[in-house]
Amino acid sequence: MVTTESRQPLLTVNRNGLYCDAGRFYIDPQRAVARAIITHGHSDHARPGSKAYLSSPSCAPILRERLGKTAPIQTVEFGETVVMNGVSVSLHPAGHILGSAQIRVEYRGEVWVVTGDYKTEADSTCEAFEQVMCDTLVTECTFGLPIYRWPDPSVVTDDINQWWRTNRDRGVTSVLLGYSLGKAQRLIAGLDPSIGPIYCHPAVERMNNLYREQGRLDAETIDLENAAVPSRWSDGIVVTPNVPADSPAFSRLGPTSVAFASGWMAIRSRRRQRGSDRGFVVSDHVDWPSLIEVIKGSGCSRVLATHGYTRQLCRWLNENGTSAAPLEENAERDSKIVTIDEEASA
Ligand SMILES: [Zn+2]
Ligand SMILES: [Zn+2]
Structure with missing residues (x-):
């Protein structure tokens, strides 16, 4: 029996990217890995060489265009759950570009949501952002400063x-x-x-x-x-x-x-x-007011910020009653480096 304290956090960062040890998968890994869940087709999120990809159905044609026709891509409908090594995973629209998804990860009653890139503005060219409740929200903050407010x-x-x-x-x-x-x-x-x-x-x-x-x-x-x-x-x-x-x-x-x-x-x-x-001023990311609204709306008790003004956002959240830290500080406790072979054989 492991205690909560001794357990690895559900998602951690290692040199390959954001990793779920219990589920044995990465989300938007920076290197080729055994199993990658992809939030969307932008090149800093969808990198080539992984042994298996999971994406939304509308993201898959974009991934094939970018990663090659033979890339091993499986899809799951928005809102449907797949179980990976006992960890429940589902994809939810992020409103960023066509097929963009937030990744919901649930294990032993704990729920994390990884937003990927997202926006809440209406956009007829992609699925509308869906607010997903969670305990820990891993959010991007490309425009995470109060000066960023999008016009109508x-x-x-x-x-x-x-x-x-x-x-x-x-x-x-x-x-x-x-x-x-x-x-x-x-x-x-x-x-x-x-x-x-x-x-x-x-x-x-x-x-x-x-x-x-x-x-x-x-x-x-x-x-x-x-x-x-x-x-x-x-x-x-x-x-x-x-x-x-x-x-x-x-x-x-x-x-x-x-x-x-x-x-x-x-x-x-x-x-x-x-x-x-x-x-x-046209952005495919959330502005400051929408970012704060999504964080509050998620009901999360903790925010891990990435991809932008992480320190500024975390300082503001901590001063305003939400516990927050940069995602990068959530590194694996033992600094072991997971390689493709290691994962495939695990
Ligand atoms: Zn993007
Ligand atoms: Zn991005």
Whole structure:
């Protein structure tokens, strides 16, 4: 019989990432492992080489695109429980990008939730965030400072369309910068196609097709590299993660106005740093008020913060009645390093 004190915490951090010793699985491991549960398809969460992956069904096509067609991926529906070595695991929508999941882990009456990246704003291109109750909440805090408060998304969408319309009327091509997976599709869903055609970087177009196949994107888009030369490029808008130097497709656009869509655009100095003409505050992460709301709503007695302003968030929570610590301090007690072979044979 083990006492609570002597038992390893349900989830700990080792050199491979966030590990559940009782269940023998990792969540978003940083290295190749035997068993990986993946919150979503962004490359800092979904890394190649693991022997087995578990994801939501809508995340799987994105993982295959990123990890290769033969990646060993199993899926579980949102809300359904799988038991791994006696540990109950279920996935719940995180509202971050298509297929993004929070991971709920339950063992011996104790419940942990790992949020992965998440947002609570409405977004037609992905499943809506679900609040999940837990004892320990492992939360991201990319924008975990009180200065980060997102404006009304419909106002930002109107601003983007107005910027595009004005550029078009001036004969200037609009170039809208946003990450190719998730951010780009959300931006495209908000664009007004009556203004002009929507061109996309090939990396964006690949992801658009995956979203379309799942009924998450209706707008018509054109792959910029294969686009026939229109009478005026400036009628259109180009959605792209970057403006590649020496790209023939981009150099033929003529005069451009470049705007960056990101949560970082809430900060004036960041807008200047990016060197873009405009900044729109569009984030696929929670802002400060929503972060605190989710923490309170989870009913958790403890927060482990990761992925952002961990120290600042933990200080604020500890001063305001919620026990909190950076996730990284939750290292395995014995500093043994778990390797693939070790786990596979365990
Ligand atoms: Zn992400
Ligand atoms: Zn992330």
